[in-house]
Amino acid sequence: MTxxxxxxxxxxxxxxxxxxxxxxxxDAVRRALTSALVVTATAASAxxxxxxxxxxxxxxxxxxxxxxxxxCIGAALGGVTSSAAWVLTASPEPxxxxxxxxxxxxxxxxxxxxxxxxxxxxxxxxxxxxxxxPARELQAPISTSSAATRGRALSAEPAPAPAPSSLAAESxxxxxxQRALAQGxxxxxxxxxxxxxxxxxxxxxxxxxxxxxxxxWCAAGRPEQARxxxxxxxxxxxxxxxxxxxxxxxxxE
Amino acid sequence: xxxxxxxxxxxxxxxxxxxxxxxxxxxxxxxxxDAVYAEHFDFVWRNLRRLGVSEQQLRDAxxxxxxxxxxxxxxxxxxESMRPWLYSIVRRVASDTRRRQRRKGLPESExxxxxxxxxxxxxxxxxxxxxxxxxxxxxxxxxxxxxxEVLILVDLEEMGVPEVSAxxxxxxxxxxxxxxxxxxxxxxGYALFAGRERNSP
Numbered sequence: 001m002t003x004x005x006x007x008x009x010x011x012x013x014x015x016x017x018x019x020x021x022x023x024x025x026x027d028a029v030r031r032a033l034t035s036a037l038v039v040t041a042t043a044a045s046a047x048x049x050x051x052x053x054x055x056x057x058x059x060x061x062x063x064x065x066x067x068x069x070x071x072c073i074g075a076a077l078g079g080v081t082s083s084a085a086w087v088l089t090a091s092p093e094p095x096x097x098x099x100x101x102x103x104x105x106x107x108x109x110x111x112x113x114x115x116x117x118x119x120x121x122x123x124x125x126x127x128x129x130x131x132x133x134p135a136r137e138l139q140a141p142i143s144t145s146s147a148a149t150r151g152r153a154l155s156a157e158p159a160p161a162p163a164p165s166s167l168a169a170e171s172x173x174x175x176x177x178q179r180a181l182a183q184g185x186x187x188x189x190x191x192x193x194x195x196x197x198x199x200x201x202x203x204x205x206x207x208x209x210x211x212x213x214x215x216x217w218c219a220a221g222r223p224e225q226a227r228x229x230x231x232x233x234x235x236x237x238x239x240x241x242x243x244x245x246x247x248x249x250x251x252x253e
Numbered sequence: 254x255x256x257x258x259x260x261x262x263x264x265x266x267x268x269x270x271x272x273x274x275x276x277x278x279x280x281x282x283x284x285x286x287d288a289v290y291a292e293h294f295d296f297v298w299r300n301l302r303r304l305g306v307s308e309q310q311l312r313d314a315x316x317x318x319x320x321x322x323x324x325x326x327x328x329x330x331x332x333e334s335m336r337p338w339l340y341s342i343v344r345r346v347a348s349d350t351r352r353r354q355r356r357k358g359l360p361e362s363e364x365x366x367x368x369x370x371x372x373x374x375x376x377x378x379x380x381x382x383x384x385x386x387x388x389x390x391x392x393x394x395x396x397x398x399x400x401x402e403v404l405i406l407v408d409l410e411e412m413g414v415p416e417v418s419a420x421x422x423x424x425x426x427x428x429x430x431x432x433x434x435x436x437x438x439x440x441x442g443y444a445l446f447a448g449r450e451r452n453s454p
Binding site: 004005007008011012014015016018019020021025026028029030032033036037 | 290294295298299302311312313315316319320323383386388389408409440443444447
């Protein structure tokens with residue numbers, strides 16, 4: 001009996017050493033998780049745009065912020081190997097500095113309390129446009145690039161933030177889209193998406209932007225454009241894990 | 254202010270350094286998802302596998318666990334350590350995953366030996382390196398699920414029996430009883446294996 005117990009103990013110890021996930025496993029799950037959470041937050045933001053409830057905004061803002069934190073720290077740790085965009089090279093202290101960027105992102109996505117009537121949905125006034133170029137056609141275009149937007153948003157921070165990685169920049173861009181949706185500003189969300197597609201061609205979050213575009217057109221009350229975006233999404237990502245989300249949108253057939 | 258209160262009530266608050274005004278609340282601030290992921294991913298991974306999730310489904314199941322963690326993290330009250338709380342999520346996800354595996358006709362853990370070896374196909378040393386893990390999984394698979402769970406947590410994760418009984422929702426005496434039975438079954442299974450090994454040419 002004692003011999004068997006000793007041997008079992010040795011087996012447990014040996015097995016434990018073999019149970020650790022590989023780096024590839026860890027990275028793959030992190031990436032899939034990030035993708036799932038970003039899309040969830042985007043869809044929730046689009047839903048919030050429809051309901052425009054201030055409390056919902058607060059919840060979504062924090063959710064988005066936490067996702068951003070997770071996303072950026074993943075990049076800081078060099079956690080994903082399948083795309084060069086996920087590797088952070090800018091900071092000498094990547095983890096700490098990127099946490100700073102991402103937590104400030106969480107703070108920035110808090111609802112605008114100065115909004116006199118946060119529950120009133122913003123009107124969507126853009127003309128009928130082709131889905132391909134929403135940024136150029138929408139009214140009241142913003143004058144800042146996403147990088148400039150970051151700079152402005154970070155200006156209230158006590159210390160200057162380090163330059164974000166391309167993934168961090170891309171995720172911040174997507175967060176800006178989510179903020180716009182949460183604030184009921186679908187035209188701005190679409191405009192940002194157009195800019196980011198140009199800026200991050202082939203980026204790690206292209207698929208998530210494609211989902212966001214469908215949802216943004218829905219939030220804008222433009223189901224016909226949403227269906228165009230939906231068709232493009234499925235032709236580009238036929239096996240997307242976000243397919244259900246798109247199918248459940250206003251663009252469903 | 255009302256918004257802040259609503260956030261605090263929902264547990265949707267950031268760490269104290271970010272919102273120091275809430276630092277004095279009695280409820281511990283939940284950790285960030287990235288911290289939980291970094292510290293506990295291995296724990297989640299190995300226990301999903303021990304609970305019968307196939308190699309093919311491990312990544313999806315691990316993702317499912319952390320999606321739930323992300324959603325429920327604000328609910329974590331800090332009264333217990335993180336691992337028992339996490340394990341309660343792991344066991345539910347493992348159960349759902351096994352059910353899906355059965356529905357889809359995917360192999361469950363009885364085929365795990367072959368799967369592990371095939372996943373690491375290549376140098377001969379890989380197969381040898383996974384031999385102990387493969388044997389452990391096979392022995393665990395022989396156990397009744399209730400007993401297996403107690404043995405995993407006590408003998409492999411080194412949790413205390415009272416803690417385990419709280420996680421699983423059984424009384425402590427039942428946990429001890431299951432542990433004794435599980436250990437005995439492991440001995441018997443291992444003796445069978447060792448006997449075969451000795452008798453093989």
